[in-house]
Amino acid sequence: MAFIEKNLPYILAGISVGGQYALIAIGYTMVYGILRLINFAHGDLFMAAGFMMVYLSATLPLYIAIPLVIILTVILGFLIERVAYKPLRKAPRMSVMISAIGVSYFIQNSAWYITSGLAKQYPTIPVISNSINVWGSTTTVVTVITPILTIILVAALVALIRYTKIGMAMRAVSRDFETSQLMGIRINTVISYTFVIGSFLAAVGSLLYFTNYTTVTPTAGSMPGLKAFVAAVFGGIGSIPGAVLGAFIIGICENIIKGLGWTTFYDAFTFALLIIILIAKPSGLFGEKSTDKV
Amino acid sequence: MLEIKNLKVNYGGIEAVKGISFSVPEGSIVTLIGANGAGKSTTLRTISGLIRPNGGSVIFQGGDITGMEPAAIVEKGITMVPEGRKIFPDLTVLENLKIGAYLRKDNLNDDLEWVFSLFPRLKERTWQPGGTLSGGEQQMLAVGRALMSRPKLIMMDEPSLGLAPLVVRDIFNIIQEINRQGVTILLIEQNANMALKTADIGYVMETGRITLSGSGAELLANEGIKAAYLGS
Numbered sequence A: 001m002a003f004i005e006k007n008l009p010y011i012l013a014g015i016s017v018g019g020q021y022a023l024i025a026i027g028y029t030m031v032y033g034i035l036r037l038i039n040f041a042h043g044d045l046f047m048a049a050g051f052m053m054v055y056l057s058a059t060l061p062l063y064i065a066i067p068l069v070i071i072l073t074v075i076l077g078f079l080i081e082r083v084a085y086k087p088l089r090k091a092p093r094m095s096v097m098i099s100a101i102g103v104s105y106f107i108q109n110s111a112w113y114i115t116s117g118l119a120k121q122y123p124t125i126p127v128i129s130n131s132i133n134v135w136g137s138t139t140t141v142v143t144v145i146t147p148i149l150t151i152i153l154v155a156a157l158v159a160l161i162r163y164t165k166i167g168m169a170m171r172a173v174s175r176d177f178e179t180s181q182l183m184g185i186r187i188n189t190v191i192s193y194t195f196v197i198g199s200f201l202a203a204v205g206s207l208l209y210f211t212n213y214t215t216v217t218p219t220a221g222s223m224p225g226l227k228a229f230v231a232a233v234f235g236g237i238g239s240i241p242g243a244v245l246g247a248f249i250i251g252i253c254e255n256i257i258k259g260l261g262w263t264t265f266y267d268a269f270t271f272a273l274l275i276i277i278l279i280a281k282p283s284g285l286f287g288e289k290s291t292d293k294v
Numbered sequence B: 001m002l003e004i005k006n007l008k009v010n011y012g013g014i015e016a017v018k019g020i021s022f023s024v025p026e027g028s029i030v031t032l033i034g035a036n037g038a039g040k041s042t043t044l045r046t047i048s049g050l051i052r053p054n055g056g057s058v059i060f061q062g063g064d065i066t067g068m069e070p071a072a073i074v075e076k077g078i079t080m081v082p083e084g085r086k087i088f089p090d091l092t093v094l095e096n097l098k099i100g101a102y103l104r105k106d107n108l109n110d111d112l113e114w115v116f117s118l119f120p121r122l123k124e125r126t127w128q129p130g131g132t133l134s135g136g137e138q139q140m141l142a143v144g145r146a147l148m149s150r151p152k153l154i155m156m157d158e159p160s161l162g163l164a165p166l167v168v169r170d171i172f173n174i175i176q177e178i179n180r181q182g183v184t185i186l187l188i189e190q191n192a193n194m195a196l197k198t199a200d201i202g203y204v205m206e207t208g209r210i211t212l213s214g215s216g217a218e219l220l221a222n223e224g225i226k227a228a229y230l231g232s
Helices: A002-035 A042-059 A062-088 A093-115 A141-163 A165-175 A177-182 A187-211 A222-235 A240-259 A263-280 B040-047 B070-076 B093-100 B109-118 B120-124 B135-147 B165-180 B192-198 B216-221 B223-230
Strands: A131-134 A137-140 B002-011 B014-024 B029-033 B055-060 B078-081 B153-157 B184-189 B201-206 B209-215
Touching (some): A002 A137, A002 A141, A002 A187, A002 A222, A042 A062, A042 A093, A042 A187, A042 A222, A062 A187, A131 A141, A137 A141, A165 A187, A165 B093, A177 B070, A222 A240, A222 A263, B014 B029, B014 B201, B029 B040, B029 B165, B029 B192, B040 B184, B093 B109, B109 B120, B109 B135, B109 B165, B120 B135, B165 B184, B165 B192, B184 B192, B201 B216
Parallel strands (some): B029 B184, B029 B201, B078 B153
Antiparallel strands (some): B002 B014, B002 B055, B201 B209
């Protein structure tokens, strides 16, 4: 108990960061589930959402800027897929991956160009930036809201995948492109839906994440993107519950490591974890299990 | 109903189908028999829109459907039961059936009842994941799934593959039953004996060409066919 009491602020921060990683990790894991592609541009999309917020909130009131950021991020995610991945649908998987790396650098470089490489002040979003007292430790409202919002969004997403027609199509397409087509499913529509959902969650994650930091830089998406990717691998890439659980575990562990005074090593911890998973259980916590019967 | 004219398909770097023509009259069962690699599957996959032909045309009910996307072809009323059944293992039996009706927006209850009346075994397993069914049950599910789109023409790629002889007979009985209910059938088979007994018209395919055609009974009596495909 004493440990928890002493580390409460870190644990709270960890749950919060974990939620933000989770929102990004879902985008990685869903795209992988359907296209078997690691979408390297996903972290940069998250950064782009950050800059959109910087520029839009400068001229527009927040209640317009926030929905606009979400919509524009979704459009950007949709366009990335249509322009950089769709033409390569029948190409070897390696080509698509290289295209993803290209998109990643393209977005980063565009951000350098637009901002001249300067860190931009992230706007303060009222209410969620306020301080709040949780069991005797002071934190911000965003810390408390993030995990709640994450859980709500994940529950909604799981329901969508399990109970709706498009969700059923996603499960079918992630299993078998060709047979799905024979059912009359238009693969490209389903893939676009996947990118739209992933980008939406990344935009929400970006709003929550950057609120905790004061600035956005063109490389600001790399680290959270990589962490979320590790979370998706840890949970078993392709699995949504796995990605969410992995994200929370990584977020909490990182912050406890900070609490123990080893701040220098908390990034290293995440990547050490990645290496350990890849050696010990490459399929992750909830890795794809195959029930094929031939 | 379906007219194939001088169809040419290159697949995997070889000319798999070298200009074939055949027709499937409405209400009939037509079979395409031939050895492995004769181009039968490629022909079906081309008709269903999975592969684009390099020449020739596919005419369905008077309209040219050559090279259309698979979803548009399903909308026209052609469905395919793929080789190896390819049911979705993680989807339940009910979801597998519903996904067969993906493009339909009307009520599916009557069709589900129809499929369950054809395959009572599926009704008992409604909530089971498709992957837990036996091979024969999976084949029934694959046929049921194809029926859910209310097709005018069903194409079946080797429905008897890997099934026990008794199950094969069940499947062929069902094919005839579906045909009696008004669905035209194009069947490709390596089990030539079973296929020719069931079919009204048969075509024999060899290395990308149709070399023989006739009624099922004629082909069954043909000495060359007997020697090559019927093992007697």
